[in-house]
Amino acid sequence: MEGRVLELGMKAGRKELEEQWKALRRGWYLGNENFLAKLERWLGGAVKGRKKESHSGAARAAHDEAEARRLLQVGLKSIKLNETELRMLPKNAPEKVALAWWLRSRTTVPLRWVAERLRMGHYTRVTQAVSRMNRRPGRKLKPLRNKLEALIEN
Numbered sequence: 001m002e003g004r005v006l007e008l009g010m011k012a013g014r015k016e017l018e019e020q021w022k023a024l025r026r027g028w029y030l031g032n033e034n035f036l037a038k039l040e041r042w043l044g045g046a047v048k049g050r051k052k053e054s055h056s057g058a059a060r061a062a063h064d065e066a067e068a069r070r071l072l073q074v075g076l077k078s079i080k081l082n083e084t085e086l087r088m089l090p091k092n093a094p095e096k097v098a099l100a101w102w103l104r105s106r107t108t109v110p111l112r113w114v115a116e117r118l119r120m121g122h123y124t125r126v127t128q129a130v131s132r133m134n135r136r137p138g139r140k141l142k143p144l145r146n147k148l149e150a151l152i153e154n
Helices: 002-011 014-026 033-047 057-078 083-088 094-106 111-118 124-135 138-153
Strands: none
Touching: 033 057, 057 094, 057 111, 057 138, 083 094, 094 111, 094 124, 094 138, 111 124, 124 138
């Protein structure tokens, strides 16, 4: 790789070379989107059952986001919704509250990510949803919570 960098240094301007090298050093993989997907699947298997604290940085964030996307699809299927139907629900719909709680309890994706994906408006709604599910879920939320919790047990 160092040989390639020297080769590029002769052909490209120094500034362009520095930008390319900077991107390479700060990334956590080198390859196309298919390779990234393969790495995320492998990483998911490698960290399964391990404490998240043993992983950090961009790799952890990318893995958690990929896992959150996967869990969202599984959760939607479980409560018999698709993403279009989810978007049309009000910001504080029980389904959104339950999914927000589930995603936050199983991943470390940011509140903003959850709020944007579930179309809940401001990210503080996610905090409120988690609190509501942990305190008193109520009759509309309990069945949804039970369905989502059953997915983990299976």
